[in-house]
Amino acid sequence: MGDFIRALWRAHRGLAAAWWILLLAQAILPAAFAYTTGALISATEPTTPLIGLATVFLLMQILAPLHAQVGTNLGDHLSSRLQDRLITAATGPAGIAHLESTALAGELAVARDFDLGISGPPLALSMGMIAGSLVEALAGAGQAILLATYHWWAGATLAVAWLATHWLLKDAGVWHRDTEEVQYAQRRAEYTYRLAVDPPAGKEIRLFGLSDWTVRQFVHNRRKLVDLRWQATKLRQRGVGWTLALLTAANGVVFWTLAMDTTGLGQKATYAQAAIGTAALAFGGLNWALPPAIEAVRAALRLDRSMAEVGGLPTGSRMPTGTDLRFRNVRFSYPNADKPVLDGLDLTIPAGTSLAVVGLNGAGKTTLVKLICRLYDPTGGTVEADGADLKTLDLDHWRSKVTAVFQDFIRYQLPLRDNVAPTGASEEDIRTSLNATEAEFTGLDTVLSKGYDDGTDLSGGQWQRIALARALCAVRQGAGIVVLDEPTAQLDIKGETEAFTRFLEQTRGCTTILVSHRFGTVRQADRICVLDNGKVAELGTHDELMAANGKYRTMFDLQAARFRND
Template sequence: MLRARREWVFFATLWKSHPGLTAVWWALILFQGILPAVFVVAVGALVGAVAGGDPLPAPLLLLGVVFVLMQVMTPLHNQVGSLLGEHVSDRLHDRLLVAAGTPEGVAHLEDRAHMDELTVARDFDLGMTGPPLHLSMGIIAGGLVEAVSGLAQAVVLAAYAWWAPLLVGGAWLSTHWLLRESSQWDRNTGEVLDAQRRAEYSYRLAVDSPAAKEIRLFGLASWLTDRFASERRTLVELRWHATRLRQKPMRWTVVVLTVSGGLFFWSLGRDAASGAIGLGQVSTFAYAAVGASALAFGGLNWALSLAADGVASVLRVEQAMSSSAEARAVVSGRTPAEGMPAAQIRFRDVTFTYPGMSAPVLDGLDLTVAAGSSLAVVGVNGAGKSTLVKLLCRLYDPVSGTIEVDGTDLRDLDLESWRRRTSAIFQDFIRYELSLKDNVASPGATPEEVRRALTTAGAADLRDLDRILSPGYSNGTDLSGGQWQRVALARVLCAVDQGAGVVVLDEPTAQLDVRGEAEVFDRVLEATRGCTTVLISHRFSTVRRADRICVVDRGRVVELGGHDELMALGGTYARLFDLQAARFNEEQDGADSAR
């Protein structure tokens, strides 16, 4: 059971991260812990020499050397601990990155249980709930040094009487146990994790740039500061209520220390008065008895508890991600996907429910997409449109039913091979703080292919491929929303040049004006001719250009056909198209009147 304790796991992690630094760190703990006991003996020797008229150089030299070592060892130990903490932190972050990226899908990142663990694991070294690990190592070492110091000085008392270390050391050890038992804090409760997550979110809103405009525009700075302070106060209060000293342990602590200390110093005073021990020995044993109090306050302290919790969370995430990858996440098949689809992609009675939700998003959906054609998917918000394309990209797998590519279950295809055949722009596409080239280029793409993709996406004016797309760098810049969307479209087109045959466009022109949208989308359709394209858009001027259009409602396809066919049908599509066309005409008439 000892190996399962979080403290044991923490110290084992130190050793695995850097054995050399860990050995030095422990050696310095022992050396620093012994020095106070040597100092007490040296003080006693000096007092005895003064009282007996003996030569003073030897005890003075010993005292001076020990004093200098005590001053030098602390900063040296802090430096070693800081380096060790950085090594451990780097290693754990590496393991966390690998663990989070191991499952091929994304469901594990949206699971509530995993999210709680990820919150603790991700933030363990950011100072949100405790000091970063490179600082914690000094606090942890300080507690262990105190414990060794208290033990060493208790051992010195054995030179006075065999029972003295047991009486004095045992009393301070029992005090340590009483204080520790009354100060435990379980950070892995839902209440603590929720407060931590809310505090972190408020903090990031305040210091990150994406939210800066709205925060200032709506005067939310003070509200956000108060919110963060409130959530941090909640964390402090939760810890206080969990760790506040109880009256009973404090009463017992006072009783134990009063009885043991009284007995020891009564005995010491009696022997000093009778002349059984000299003044130097009295000084040594009195100081040692007081120094043994380090046993009560040293040892496994609060910093170790916080650091061990963080390390344990990383390891639990690693284990959870591994079991998730094996048991229920997206798993790669073996059939190569090169050249697919050659005939069709078919959704056959597909049902899907997100983790933690009871109602299905897709409910028995049937849909066939002919290879080389374009299909537009429309419907109200929440109808299941984006979920459909996430399943097509195998970010999730259906709860029931199958997605077939040329008659082969998508789950039987080699996942890496299938994703090489797939290119996508999602409505929440990523804006990488990298160069323009790295934002666009697929592996192996040449600068000429990148420029061609940018031109097709309507971003020919962005010519400096090495320019960092972030204002935080000396040569960096930021782009408008429309420019970023063109860059994301270029990313899709570049992947098509590299062999992608399935193109997913989830609201690809939402941030472009109507004229720019029509111009860009015509070029995109031309560039992806021959690809199997699935388009999701709320703009029917774009949707009508697709070969076929399907209307999804409550997780099922309720209408399917070309634009003219669906307009003639007079159903949901026609109603939505007419509403949008009427609104556009009203806006256009208003613009003409303004002229």
């Protein structure tokens, strides 16, 4: 609860202060209404108490919607702050292990869910529900205090009786949201929801007639999530029986005493209303909307720490002086993996040369690329640049010397110039890089998305040329190591060969590492490395490896045979 209150204050101090002030004001008004009603009944001159009663009534009508609006705005600010916190937690760590962690994926799904409306109301709505329950609880306490001015034991008796319902019926509201089973169900529900509403799956869903199937999957996953929570909610008949007996006895004693008392009608009206209003203690307090809100805050704080721990990488202070790379007995395993991806890898990549990396799926090609970019650190051995362990180098400076085109490169919904140079570059560098890849473009300020006015979209091949231009622009800005992980998979064979030939010409003098399945492109590299079982199985030029009649020759002949047959 403390984390939640502090989060409200940090989200917007002015709105948080107004929210609490209005909450307290609304809590006082029911007792004031009961008091002014009794005063009006007892008064010989009704003008003053009538004005007081009208004022209280008017405030009750005004403050409720005002409080709701303040709560909505405060919930929006809190939501924005939590989203900022989650984005910072996800993008802050230097590595990417936290983004590929199965354990953190479940926590992230729960943390993101607070504003999607899948498992609970968004915070903008929750704040109103939370406020309503707290107002009721405080209003009940206020009226119990008013009743205590009649007889101290009367206020105490009803307050204890109504508060006891929270303990007697506590098993009726058990809601387990943080179990592994619930987290998994929540992830599946969110996944099928995104499958239905996000564009990437839209084509196949419609082409293969999967609309009904998608709806059924979402309904199934959503229902399973609801059922898990329903199973965790219990209602015990014994608790209900004891509750009814206690409330009947407490209210019976108080109202019987009030009926037998000789006090005036106005006072009886006041205390009767106070006795009835004390019941709000049972219905107010920490309602069902508060735990999800508290959990959202805690999840954001927890992920901030856990993601930093899992995805963090140490950084040194040394500056890289060259681009000569060497892997010394490198081992690497992903969390919870059965066996290492790299197991004793030894490889040297001289500065200014090109190396192609080939191998079967799972051989460790992409992992090798991640280690060069220092998105991970090896679990054993060292990756060195000019003899210095990458861990001892300044991380930001090292990455400024590396540029890459990944197979799943980003397509920014931004102008063309920002797609080629996201961090900025001169117009000459941008145009030169685009021309070198023969990328077709119109204006540099054209947004590459049809979702914007005058925006446009590109084919897969055109997008890959933009990605290559992005890497070339980075080279022109000082990058000396170029990593290409299946960079031209959406180009035809001729286009890929021509693109890579031009790319090698533009990056002459750089250290280039190419991962590709197409041997027509691979053979252009200075040397070719064949990975197998996490080690270097073969290393040499195309001609040397063909003459060796090993794994490379087998893979090359199999691929070449397909094209000869065609």
